[in-house]
């Protein structure tokens with residue numbers, strides 16, 4: 001199965017990302033502190049952002065497409081807190097999710113929006129988020145600035161696999177050896193990454209697809225969905241956007257369309 005719906009990604013996700021989320025978590029935590037109403041994390045995965053924000057006292061909800069990622073999230077929670085968490089977290093797709101709540105703010109950290117591969121999906125997801133926000137509510141998200149030089153380095157249609165790292169298997173004493181190969185499709189703006197997980201003599205491949213987005217392209221998508229661009233930063237330190245680094249977007253739901 002693709003992306004994080006594979007069986008093995010959820011098992012190594014937190015170790016793979018150890019330390020990577022610190023700056024991101026600080027950013028979302030301080031931005032959301034201003035809101036007293038409910039907030040939503042789209043594509044909350046194993047809860048690396050959602051669980052600390054819940055512990056901080058936010059009235060936070062979330063969903064994710066991958067049952068395996070959500071199983072890791074629920075496994076981290078004390079049994080006494082599970083009923084509350086099941087009320088807050090569900091398995092849904094950002095394209096057509098439905099929740100009976102109106103949110104002060106919605107966040108999409110960790111570049112999850114780039115897993116939407118078509119414009120129809122991108123527009124549907126943004127419009128759906130717009131519907132779930134109160135007037136004046138905020139959508140905050142981040143993803144990388146496409147670096148054309150790096151992207152055209154990976155056009156070889158049959159590249160070798162590159163070793164990435166070795167992780168302990170959480171449910172056995174074996175190790176998971178991870179390698180990958182990446183083929184970029186500049187016409188479609190898609191990175192096709194095959195992740196290979198080797199456990200002893202067994203090998204499992206899992207495809208991950210990521211569609212990169214240019215700044216003017218996202219401005220257009222946001223406007224189409226009824227958002228005003230309140231700010232765009234380069235990185236989580238809130239530097240004005242320089243055309244480089246992580247794009248960190250603050251959008252506001254326009255009240256009239």
Ligand SMILES: C[S@@+](CC[C@H](N)C(=O)[O-])C[C@H]1O[C@@H](n2cnc3c(N)ncnc32)[C@H](O)[C@@H]1O
Pocket residue numbers: 003004005021042043044045046047048049063064065066069092093094095109110111112115116
């Ligand atoms: C990079 S992970 C981020 C997880 C989490 N937000 C975090 O910060 O650790 C991307 C997540 O997006 C989820 N995802 C991908 N496509 C999705 C979709 N269409 N709807 C909901 N979740 C999706 C994946 O299952 C995965 O958990």
